[in-house]
Amino acid sequence: MDAEQLRECGHRMVDFVADYYKSIETFPVLSQVQPGYLKKLLPDTAPSKPDTLEALFDDIREKIVPGVTHWQSPNYFAYYPSNSSTAGFLGEMLSAAFNIVGFSWITSPAATELEIIVLDWFAKMLKLPSQFLSTALGGGIIQGTASEAVLVALLAARDRTLRKHGKTSLKKLVVYASDQTHSSLQKACQIAGIFQENVRLVKADCNKNYAVTPEAVSEAIATGLLSGLIPFFICATVGTTSSSAVDPLPELGQIAKAHDMWFHIDAAYAGSACICAEYRHHLNGVEEADSFNMNAHKWFLTNFDCSLLWVKDRSYLIQSLSTNPEFLKNKASQENSVVDFKDWQIPLGRRFRSLKLWMVLRLYGVENLQSYIRKHIELAKYFEQLVIADSRFEVVTPRTFSLVCFRLLPLASDQDDGRNLNYDLMDAANSSGKIFLSHTVLSGKFILRFAVGAPLTEEQHVFAAWKLLQDLASKQLESS
Amino acid sequence: MDAEQLRECGHRMVDFVADYYKSIETFPVLSQVQPGYLKKLLPDTAPSKPDTLEALFDDIREKIVPGVTHWQSPNYFAYYPSNSSTAGFLGEMLSAAFNIVGFSWITSPAATELEIIVLDWFAKMLKLPSQFLSTALGGGIIQGTASEAVLVALLAARDRTLRKHGKTSLKKLVVYASDQTHSSLQKACQIAGIFQENVRLVKADCNKNYAVTPEAVSEAIATGLLSGLIPFFICATVGTTSSSAVDPLPELGQIAKAHDMWFHIDAAYAGSACICAEYRHHLNGVEEADSFNMNAHKWFLTNFDCSLLWVKDRSYLIQSLSTNPEFLKNKASQENSVVDFKDWQIPLGRRFRSLKLWMVLRLYGVENLQSYIRKHIELAKYFEQLVIADSRFEVVTPRTFSLVCFRLLPLASDQDDGRNLNYDLMDAANSSGKIFLSHTVLSGKFILRFAVGAPLTEEQHVFAAWKLLQDLASKQLESS
Numbered sequence: 001m002d003a004e005q006l007r008e009c010g011h012r013m014v015d016f017v018a019d020y021y022k023s024i025e026t027f028p029v030l031s032q033v034q035p036g037y038l039k040k041l042l043p044d045t046a047p048s049k050p051d052t053l054e055a056l057f058d059d060i061r062e063k064i065v066p067g068v069t070h071w072q073s074p075n076y077f078a079y080y081p082s083n084s085s086t087a088g089f090l091g092e093m094l095s096a097a098f099n100i101v102g103f104s105w106i107t108s109p110a111a112t113e114l115e116i117i118v119l120d121w122f123a124k125m126l127k128l129p130s131q132f133l134s135t136a137l138g139g140g141i142i143q144g145t146a147s148e149a150v151l152v153a154l155l156a157a158r159d160r161t162l163r164k165h166g167k168t169s170l171k172k173l174v175v176y177a178s179d180q181t182h183s184s185l186q187k188a189c190q191i192a193g194i195f196q197e198n199v200r201l202v203k204a205d206c207n208k209n210y211a212v213t214p215e216a217v218s219e220a221i222a223t224g225l226l227s228g229l230i231p232f233f234i235c236a237t238v239g240t241t242s243s244s245a246v247d248p249l250p251e252l253g254q255i256a257k258a259h260d261m262w263f264h265i266d267a268a269y270a271g272s273a274c275i276c277a278e279y280r281h282h283l284n285g286v287e288e289a290d291s292f293n294m295n296a297h298k299w300f301l302t303n304f305d306c307s308l309l310w311v312k313d314r315s316y317l318i319q320s321l322s323t324n325p326e327f328l329k330n331k332a333s334q335e336n337s338v339v340d341f342k343d344w345q346i347p348l349g350r351r352f353r354s355l356k357l358w359m360v361l362r363l364y365g366v367e368n369l370q371s372y373i374r375k376h377i378e379l380a381k382y383f384e385q386l387v388i389a390d391s392r393f394e395v396v397t398p399r400t401f402s403l404v405c406f407r408l409l410p411l412a413s414d415q416d417d418g419r420n421l422n423y424d425l426m427d428a429a430n431s432s433g434k435i436f437l438s439h440t441v442l443s444g445k446f447i448l449r450f451a452v453g454a455p456l457t458e459e460q461h462v463f464a465a466w467k468l469l470q471d472l473a474s475k476q477l478e479s480s
Numbered sequence: 481m482d483a484e485q486l487r488e489c490g491h492r493m494v495d496f497v498a499d500y501y502k503s504i505e506t507f508p509v510l511s512q513v514q515p516g517y518l519k520k521l522l523p524d525t526a527p528s529k530p531d532t533l534e535a536l537f538d539d540i541r542e543k544i545v546p547g548v549t550h551w552q553s554p555n556y557f558a559y560y561p562s563n564s565s566t567a568g569f570l571g572e573m574l575s576a577a578f579n580i581v582g583f584s585w586i587t588s589p590a591a592t593e594l595e596i597i598v599l600d601w602f603a604k605m606l607k608l609p610s611q612f613l614s615t616a617l618g619g620g621i622i623q624g625t626a627s628e629a630v631l632v633a634l635l636a637a638r639d640r641t642l643r644k645h646g647k648t649s650l651k652k653l654v655v656y657a658s659d660q661t662h663s664s665l666q667k668a669c670q671i672a673g674i675f676q677e678n679v680r681l682v683k684a685d686c687n688k689n690y691a692v693t694p695e696a697v698s699e700a701i702a703t704g705l706l707s708g709l710i711p712f713f714i715c716a717t718v719g720t721t722s723s724s725a726v727d728p729l730p731e732l733g734q735i736a737k738a739h740d741m742w743f744h745i746d747a748a749y750a751g752s753a754c755i756c757a758e759y760r761h762h763l764n765g766v767e768e769a770d771s772f773n774m775n776a777h778k779w780f781l782t783n784f785d786c787s788l789l790w791v792k793d794r795s796y797l798i799q800s801l802s803t804n805p806e807f808l809k810n811k812a813s814q815e816n817s818v819v820d821f822k823d824w825q826i827p828l829g830r831r832f833r834s835l836k837l838w839m840v841l842r843l844y845g846v847e848n849l850q851s852y853i854r855k856h857i858e859l860a861k862y863f864e865q866l867v868i869a870d871s872r873f874e875v876v877t878p879r880t881f882s883l884v885c886f887r888l889l890p891l892a893s894d895q896d897d898g899r900n901l902n903y904d905l906m907d908a909a910n911s912s913g914k915i916f917l918s919h920t921v922l923s924g925k926f927i928l929r930f931a932v933g934a935p936l937t938e939e940q941h942v943f944a945a946w947k948l949l950q951d952l953a954s955k956q957l958e959s960s
Contacts, residue, residue, distance in 0.1 A: 006566045007498035013570045014494055017577040018487035031589050035817045038593035046601040050845040053570075059842075060574070064835075067590025071580050079587075079807070082829075084579035086486045090493045090533075092576035094540070096783050097497040099564035100551050107559075109511050110547025113518035121526040144624065145827040155671060168651060170673060183803040184828055190800065191635060191826065193650060193673035241807050297829075303576050304831060320670065323663040327559070327721050327920045327929070331907075337515045346671065346826060347625035348664055349562075349777075351784060355544075362539075365530040427811075440807045449807070 009053055016057060017089075020065075024073050024456070028433025031069045038067060069436065074456035077465060078438040080241070080269045080403075081453030085301035087363040091356025092303050101349045105338035106330045108352065112339055115142055115354035118361065123310055125275045125366060126294075129287045132310040134339075140310040141344045142353045146268040147184035148346055149293040149309040154188045154233060156316035157262030157290070161232040174198040174224050177235040178212035180245055182266060185235050198229065206443050209397045210243045212236075214251035221259060233262045238282050239270025242440040242449075243396075244403045246270070246282050253288020265292045268307070272299040273377065273401050276370045282400075290316075299402070299453045301372065302360050306353055318343045372455075376402040379462050380452045386466045392473060396442065402452040407445065408473050411480065419446040421476065428472045435465045489533055496537060497569075500545075504553050504936070508913025511549045518547055549916065554936035557945060558918040560721070560749045560883075561933030565781035567843040571836025572783050581829040585818035586810045588832065592819055595622055595834035598841065603790055605755045605846060606774075609767045612790040614819075620790040621824045622833045626748040627664035628826055629773040629789040634668045634713060636796035637742030637770070641712040654678040654704050657715040658692035660725055662746060665715050678709065686923050689877045690723045692716075694731035701739060713742045718762050719750025722920040722929070723877045723885050726750070726762050733768020745772045748787070750881050752779040753857065756850045759881070770796075779882070779933045781852065782840050786833055798823045852935075856882040859942050860932045866946045872953060876922065882932040887925065888953050891960065899926040901956065908952045915945045 041063045071082045102111035119140025123132050132138040143149045154175070161173060173194055177185055179201040189199045202220050204210040221231045234256045236247040249265065256263035265286060271294025273279040286292055291311045296302040311317055322343040332338045342348050364372075380402040387393045387406045396405045408425055410418030422439070426448055429435055438449045452462065521543045551562045582591035599620025603612050612618040623629045634655070641653060653674055657665055659681040669679045682700050684690040701711045714736045716727040729745065736743035745766060751774025753759040766772055771791045776782040791797055802823040812818045822828050844852075860882040867873045867886045876885045888905055890898030902919070906928055909915055918929045932942065 002566070003498045003501040006501060006569065007494060009566050009570055010494035010497065010573070011491055013573050014487060014490035017490065017573065018483045020577060021483040021486060030586070033589050035585065035589070035812055036593070038590060039597060042594075042597050044600075045604055046598075046841045046846050048846050050848055051842045053843065056839060056842055064590045064594065067588065067593060068578055069580060069586065069588045070578075071587075072578070079581075082579055082581045084577065086482070086489050089486060089573075089576050090489055093490070093493045093497065093569075093573060096569050096572035096576075097500060097564065098548055098550075098552070099562055099568075099783050100549060101559075101562045101784055105515065106510070106549065107551075108547065108549045109513050109515070110518060110544045113516070113547060114522075114544065117519060117522050118526075120524075124525055145829045147827040147829070151826065158673075167675065170650065171648060183805040183808075187801065187803050187826075187828075191671065193638075195647065241805075303579050304581055305827075305829060321667065323667050325663040325721075327918065328663075329919075332515055346631065346667075347627040347785075348667075349625045349627070349785060359536060361526045362531045362536055363533065366526050366528050368530060438807065 012053065021072065024070055025075065027065065027070055027073070029070050029073045029075045029436040030430045030433065031067050032431070032433060033067045038063060072454060072456065074454055074458060074461040075435045075465060076454045077450045077452060078436045080298050080451050082297060082304050083299060083301045083453070083455050084303050085360060085455055087359040088301055088303035088356045091359040095352040095355050098352055100352055102352055103342040103348045103350060104328060104330065104340045105332050111352040111354065112341055114358055115341065116339060118354050118358045119308060119310065121361060122308060126271065126283065127280060128292060128310060131312045132292065137314065138310060138312045139314050140308055141341055142357070143307040143309050143345060144305040145307050146182065146266060146293055146295055147187060149307050150184050150235065150264060150266060151188040151191060152309070152317060152321065152345060153262065153264045153291040154192050155320045157233045158192050159320045160262070160316055161230060165230055169230060171195055172228065172230045173232050174200055174229045175233040175235070176200050176202060176217055176220055176231060178202055178204045178237065178247055180204045180210050180212070180240040180242055181235055181237055182241050182268070200224065204245065209400070210240060210245040210442060211247050214248055214255060217252060218255055221255065231259045231261050233264065235264045235266060238265060238267035239401055242442055243405050244270060244400050246400060249283070249285025250288065253285050257288060262290045263288055265289045268293060268295040269298050270401050271295070273373050275366065276373055296357055299373065299376070300360070300369070301364065301455060302357050306357055314344065321345065376452045376457070379457065379459060380404055382459065383450055383452065383462050383466060390470060392477065396445065396447050404450045405442070405447050406450065407447050417445060422446045422448055424476060425469065425472055428476070429469060432468065434468055492533065501552070504550055505555065507545065507550055507553070509550050509553045509555045509916040510910045510913065511547050512911070512913060513547045518543060552934060552936065554934055554938065554941040555915045555945060556934045557930045557932060558916045560778050560931050562777060562784050563779060563781045563933070563935050564783050565840060565935055567839040568781055568783035568836045571839040575832040575835045578832055580832055582832055583822040583828045583830060584808060584810065584820040585812050591832040591834065592821055594838055595821065596819060598834050598838050599788060599790065601841060602788060606751065606763065607760060608772060608790060611792045612772065617794065618790060618792045619794050620788055621821055622837070623787040623789050623825060624785040625787050626662065626746060626773055626775055627667060629787050630664050630715065630744060630746060631668040631671060632789070632797060632801065632825060633742065633744045633771040634672050635800045637713045638672050639800045640742065640796055641710060645710055649710060651675055652708065652710045653712050654680055654709045655713040655715070656680050656682060656697055656700055656711060658682055658684045658717065658727055660684045660690050660692070660720040660722055661715055661717055662721050662748070680704065684725065689880070690720060690725040690922060691727050694728055694735060697732060698735055701735065711739045711741050713744065715744045715746060718745060718747035719881055722922055724750060724880045724883045726880060729763070729765025730768065733765050737768060742770045743768055745769045748773060748775040749778050751775070753853050753881050755846065756853055776837055779853070779856070780840065780849070781844065781935060782837050786837055794824065801825065856932045856937070859937060859939060860884055862939065863930055863932065863942050863946060870950060872957065876925065876927050884930045885920070885922070885927050886930065887927050897925060902926045902928055904956060905949065905952055908956070909949060912948065914948055
């Protein structure tokens with residue numbers, strides 16, 4: 001580690017990265033390599049002697065890049081996006097340079113304090129109730145992912161309930177959510193020891209764009225109560241993974257309140273849109289929430305990972321996740337004059353992630369970030385119109401944000417309601433390397449997901465993607 | 481996001497970072513700010529309009545850097561180190577540039593495959609038994625931290641045992657470890673729902689440098705069995721946090737085997753040393769382990785976070801941590817022809833962390849990495865000799881790796897066995913800004929920890945640190 005060596009190599013890497021972005025459209029969006037490809041290209045053991053940076057760059061170009069799926073490509077429309085940006089990238093660089101491990105305030109006060117400040121900024125941008133601010137009893141923290149956010153919320157809720165009902169009542173604790181809830185809730189329950197049969201995923205309503213209805217949740221809770229179970233956690237989603245459905249927050253919040261349950265809101269994807277006034281109404285009901293989560297690393301130009309979690313009462317997190325070993329004791333912590341984020345999360349160590357979010361907010365400003373979101377939503381609207389205009393296709397659920405769920409209509413002769421037809425269309429599109437889109441299944445229908453949200457995506461890319469899908473569909477329909 | 485803007489700004493950030501490293505010795509190692517300092521310097525809300533990069537750099541210099549504790553300073557001797565290096569930094573840059581989310585193989589095959597390959601390389605460097613290789617039933621994975629590594633091991637063990645004894649037997653499951661085990665084990669147990677009274681931390685033996693004895697563990701297990709409890713997990717440590725003690729792996733492994741328990745080894749810090757032939761014997765007994773963990777992000781020049789976990793049978797992890805939602809299904813995963821690391825870890829999303837470890841191994845080579853470790857151990861030996869030569873001090877436990885545990889001997893008049901004396905010495909040293917060291921308590925004694933391991937540390941820094949400690953001690957002793 002020598003500062004001048006770092007400077008020289010760092011400049012070369014910046015050029016490599018800039019060149020990568022310049023040429024990003026020349027690579028297949030979805031990597032086309034076969035399983036095990038890299039083992040054939042690399043040696044079996046680590047090198048004894050150092051290699052040159054030039055040799056490394058050659059290997060990156062020839063062996064690594066072909067195995068990369070290009071999430072930053074403007075032709076990436078799969079899953080939900082994972083935004084990189086100049087500001088986010090600079091933030092990652094600076095964070096890697098300081099390379100602090102910010103478990104306690106004292107290990108780098110700026111890391112903890114900037115995180116508190118930026119999360120308060122963001123809470124205000126989303127117009128979260130003031131209880132979620134650090135100045136009240138709540139506060140925000142950057143988690144790695146929405147999986148970790150829902151897990152820590154679940155643990156706080158579990159332990160709050162067990163303190164009340166006794167720790168042997170774990171077997172009676174029941175979680176309620178829509179069957180459209182992200183699988184991370186199921187996983188959090190596995191980790192927390194919630195019995196599998198007590199994770200009640202209530203069927204969402206296909207007539208409400210796959211949002212869950214309050215009636216169905218109430219009914220499920222009532223049934224559970226009759227069996228002596230203890231309802232303790234409701235997870236609602238703003239922007240489900242399959243179809244960006246929005247669960248009815250105010251009603252679910254009321255139900256949670258009536259039963260003394262923890263109310264968690266997962267707005268991992270769609271939370272970003274709610275910084276725009278015209279989409280903020282989707283968060284109405286957040287007043288009732290105990291915890292609220294959105295991923296700045298999805299659609300908010302902040303490099304992965306950066307998942308924002310706010311809680312209304314931080315003491316529940318701290319009660320569940322604190323440890324206080326001698327070797328970490330220090331004056332500031334002992335005096336309770338500071339926040340130690342180790343007690344709000346699963347791991348002890350943590351990176352200086354607030355830097356990148358702060359830099360995104362500073363270098364772009366809220367107005368530009370709103371425009372950025374609106375532009376993607378406009379592009380999704382445009383795609384939706386293109387689909388509607390082609391009678392061979394259908395839009396399956398109404399578009400709410402920047403995701404369009406659509407499919408090629410099944411032929412009269414179809415035995416599987418268009419499953420193979422659409423699977424083959426997706427496979428052909430993804431195998432072409434020209435675009436990458438993904439799928440889901442709703443009410444048994446195999447559906448294509450076209451999620452706009454990569455930073456470089458422009459109208460021309462959406463149009464070209466649609467043309468490609470049309471052409472591939474024509475070929476398929478001809479041959480079938 | 482524009483490639484040329486990224487290039488220009490990236491170059492400026494590289495220069496900023498290189499200049500930071502060049503001037504790193506001019507900053508107080510431990511940040512000297514007061515709690516709440518940053519709130520006074522930043523606005524209450526996010527800016528509406530974009531700011532310039534120049535303004536941001538000014539703020540970083542004036543407002544952020546004073547709140548940073550400089551883990552990369554050559555005068556950092558606290559906790560255990562968090563190494564940054566040119567190779568590690570370049571790896572972080574490239575990972576942030578691709579910004580993929582590698583939950584499944586298909587989301588970037590190179591990310592999963594490079595991780596498998598590099599973890600196999602590392603297993604061979606450590607001479608782990610072949611069962612831990614990906615080519616057998618085991619394999620390695622990069623976790624964020626040792627906390628997450630021990631948690632996933634504990635969950636795999638918990639569920640394996642519950643499948644055998646029934647899921648209502650959670651209340652009977654007991655974890656055994658030394659009372660010198662890192663607090664992350666305690667936290668993992670809290671998360672996994674292990675009853676607090678069933679986390680049996682057996683008193684370590686002060687005559688064995690605070691390693692636990694097999695006899696004490698056996699006795700604790702026997703007592704538990706008499707009460708109808710189910711022993712299911714032993715955690716051993718190679719290089720404890722307080723004094724870098726090494727637990728007796730072969731004997732603990734035998735005990736675990738005899739009781740059908742999961743045997744986890746935490747070598748978070750000292751694992752790095754075991755790539756050197758003369759330290760490898762500390763891992764003897766790893767043949768008996770079900771899981772083994774070391775942190776490349778501590779003392780192995782790989783930027784945080786990069787915690788390496790190997791398991792002997794990956795199916796246990798996968799059984800505990802799998803989810804398989806429709807929206808993530810894909811041909812490669814369905815055919816079971818690939819590894820999907822989402823099923824080996826807590827979160828769904830994951831960064832392309834293998835890049836930085838690969839680059840560290842490639843750009844430095846194993847021989848240089850061994851020399852790097854040896855040099856730090858030599859510097860720690862040197863410090864130990866300096867302490868021994870000053871009769872006012874004592875070395876409290878024998879040094880094994882690069883940590884020296886020492887203290888200023890209590891005065892005859894001392895009421896607290898030197899606690900205040902040593903606390904004040906540490907506080908004076910840390911407040912000077914010239915060095916940063918930390919403390920622990922062993923057998924009631926307040927002890928100073930001097931951990932060598934920052935990449936820039938040379939003999940001159942160790943010598944200057946010692947001189948400072950001597951001078952401060954003299955002043956203290958004069959005034960008392």
